[in-house]
Amino acid sequence: MTDVEHQKWWGWGVEGIAFHHEDKPAFAGFVLDKVGIDLTQPGGEPPTFDEIDVPASRLGDDLGAQLRAAVGDHQVSTDDMLRVVHTYGKGMRDLVRVRAGDLPRVPDAVVYPANEDEVRAVVDAVVAADAVLIPFGGGSNISGSLTPQPHEERTVISLDLGRMNRVLEIDESSGLARIQAGGLGPDIEEQLTTRGWTMGHQPDSFKHSTLGGWIATRSSGMQSDKYGDIADITRGMRVVLPGKVVELRPLPSTSTGPSVREMIIGSEGRLGVVTEAWVNVHRVPENRDVIAYLFPNWAAGLAAMAEISTSDAAPTITRVSDANETTFSLATRKASKGISGKVGEGLFEVLRRRGWDLEKVCLSYIGYEGGTAKIRAEKSVVGKIIGKHGGIRLGRGPGSLYDQKKFDTPYIRDFLLDRGAIGDVSETAAPWSKLGQVYTTTVRAARAKFAELGVPGFIMCHLSHSYHSGACLYFTFAFPPNADDDFLGQYDAVKTVIQQSFIDAGGTLSHHHGVGTDHAPWLEQDISEAGTDLMVGLLRAADPGRNLNPGTLIPDHREW
């Protein structure tokens, strides 16, 4: 059988790793206060797999034989567990449904190709059989891009790229690497860093997402201020379509009409299967510092980030949390580490004497990379801007907490779900001039919906990426739904008002999570109906049989 490792079928990450609060003394009180959950009570357990009723595979003999001929007998699986793992991503809707055994349509087989020739054979066999192909990377998608349509009558094949995880080539003169699409973040970075290189791409999902997945969903990472979003990083690609391969050579820039590269990026499997890409790689930086700062309030933090974005400094990370997220961060700290040390020394007392409203304090992280002189100059520029907006420097110790905790957040969702609560995220981007409005209306809309549902709810936010003209705002929300009402219906109600607030205030439906099925209802509001026409026209021409991951990207009412 395949040796590709998968995430838990019922949650984020791998078996044996989970969020714990016992070493975080302030967390239980915080959770009780904000969402009314008593952590002294034992949490529920995730279901066991034998409680789940998995629909039988409908893989026919002909297609099965062709797939086995394409990739080898041992790389085609109809195993129930593997099929369930490949049914969903890790969105809140996904987790709730898989834990409940809600499996209207499960892939009929999972196929693990070893190389592009095998991918071609699989794609051609699937399309010839008028079946459906869903490419699968790390399975970390949280926008509903991986799930077969519930009423799909055709055979559904999940194409898992997990065996194609090698860095094939590094062009050291150009800072380019050719990497197979199935490589997970750690696979890729390990192969690169042993040779002194890094992609620098670090989405929250880093440990469980792949290069192909990043490309297919227009991913962005924590250090994208320096390294660029995946659309900047990806310079060339190979993409398998029925009967052919799109070959885009690595180019720093080009003027060849409508960008085919930018059509593939974000295509979520609907324009074929990315098998490998040429990506920008960089020498592991000489120095790397993350410094923590505090602002007296959110508006000051936003204004400082905006000013930094047009300054002579070019930090690798620009992040500021709102007051709620700052409180959350303090509540998840371990005893006597980082900020808590300073807090213990009476920092907050000092701030209070300075006139800060401690309910409004906002924590910020700024990352720096490069030579000593560059970092020193940038810290000086940034320090002045932060001071101008009333902020203060906490230092490198608290900054180091950033790197320690940066990939942990998704585990908290499972922790909450075990206790009957919903926790999820929604993120957007907007021009600087609109971020305040995006923030205010989104928080207000979520709170109004919590009130309407009659639940204690919590919403927090951070600015996660800065650009010349604007930034990404990343919201996290949590609440314990009413036990008597539809669990997912309550989630949908909150998620919906958040997404609508983004659009209404001038933001986009997603900065880096993609469209999938979850955000597709807002596509026409975001890129206009006529813009959606262009996208549908492109997909329809490339995949007239609608065999390639149908259902994602385009709103249902378009029937494409």
Add this chain to the structure above:
Amino acid sequence: MTDVEHQKWWGWGVEGIAFHHEDKPAFAGFVLDKVGIDLTQPGGEPPTFDEIDVPASRLGDDLGAQLRAAVGDHQVSTDDMLRVVHTYGKGMRDLVRVRAGDLPRVPDAVVYPANEDEVRAVVDAVVAADAVLIPFGGGSNISGSLTPQPHEERTVISLDLGRMNRVLEIDESSGLARIQAGGLGPDIEEQLTTRGWTMGHQPDSFKHSTLGGWIATRSSGMQSDKYGDIADITRGMRVVLPGKVVELRPLPSTSTGPSVREMIIGSEGRLGVVTEAWVNVHRVPENRDVIAYLFPNWAAGLAAMAEISTSDAAPTITRVSDANETTFSLATRKASKGISGKVGEGLFEVLRRRGWDLEKVCLSYIGYEGGTAKIRAEKSVVGKIIGKHGGIRLGRGPGSLYDQKKFDTPYIRDFLLDRGAIGDVSETAAPWSKLGQVYTTTVRAARAKFAELGVPGFIMCHLSHSYHSGACLYFTFAFPPNADDDFLGQYDAVKTVIQQSFIDAGGTLSHHHGVGTDHAPWLEQDISEAGTDLMVGLLRAADPGRNLNPGTLIPDHREW
């Protein structure tokens, strides 16, 4: 009649401005030496317009009435001169043909809308009449994107955006401006700089090209190392298609599937008419310096530019000329200015004593913008890299020549043409690792073709833009064709081997001039046949009647 100003019908720029060599003492000798043209002999005169036989307009009464209803009687012209101006761009093929009165198909009318509503009315009328629409900005295109297909039987309408030239709005908090697509470079910059802002976009064509044209052809500017290519600068757009408008709101980044923004950019009129765009604008920089340097040879110059691209410095301009272009630059200097002063002081004698081969010296310009500390730090970083590669600093005086001459080059083409010689440009981009090969094979191929034709030919090159993973190489070539043979055939022969060398060595068909009809034969080699399929599918879906600038972008044999 319209008050939109146009370039000369027979050449670059406006009447009364032309290249002169009388104030450049070294130029005549240089030209005689390199391409055998004796400038002591009088040049030919361009033809007078009454020598030209202009086909009659075929505009029918119905469509004519609809167009006049759409934009007003005075904004629809069937004037011969205006129709000829709108027949061609300013490529070498264009200039040769228009001067020869070779006008197989001339637009039947030129229409000047005042706003988007009028554009919509025109587009709808043209498509309803199954006519052809060709959007026209400044007419500076040199890839053949503006010319009606020679055998086009349908009515052809040139849509001139020249009246739509206003900066509509500046979002000062976000560094974004909303600008009408018909604004020429100087129009736009004047409106921006009076308010303290700049786009920073400076293509060679700056004075005669428009925002809409930059977007439609994926333009890049001299300062794009800092300000970005037009694809980076353009954050939102409005685009008129038959019966609808694509509206893309200004976003710093977004994850909404295949990028519709990046489908419009580069679409050369085939996906509709861009009426306005939100673009990044920047505060006019505190300081701006262009410093000239010399390298002992081309390889050293390239290596230094590559190293600068991964250094802690981020210059606004990175340019290095090969030895031929350096000689050309010295030959176009005015008496006792800039480099010539230093040369007069014996600089070259000093270099010779240092062991430099003066035949191989390469001139470089590096631009810096920002605060004093940033510029000082960057000059220090760059200075060390240049020193490491054997280069020396010439200084700011010679650097200032860069700004003085930067928009003059296109006039030289007309000067040569008046004397029966061909001069033209071809540019590409490739990874750093392939630039040496692109350069060598291109120069070799051009020289072989000159030899085969039996003409004295000259080819020179500069690196014009640097990226993380590679750079743009910009070639200029000139030769006096054999009088007995087909003039354009000889041009095509040289141009063809240059373009083919680009592709064969790993470069792209164009870094920033677009595809048009001239580069379309290489599209499939560049983005692959399957990639071209995606592009054709997109165009076909958006414009099933093939009414929108047919003939450009896609190779002829595709018949789309």
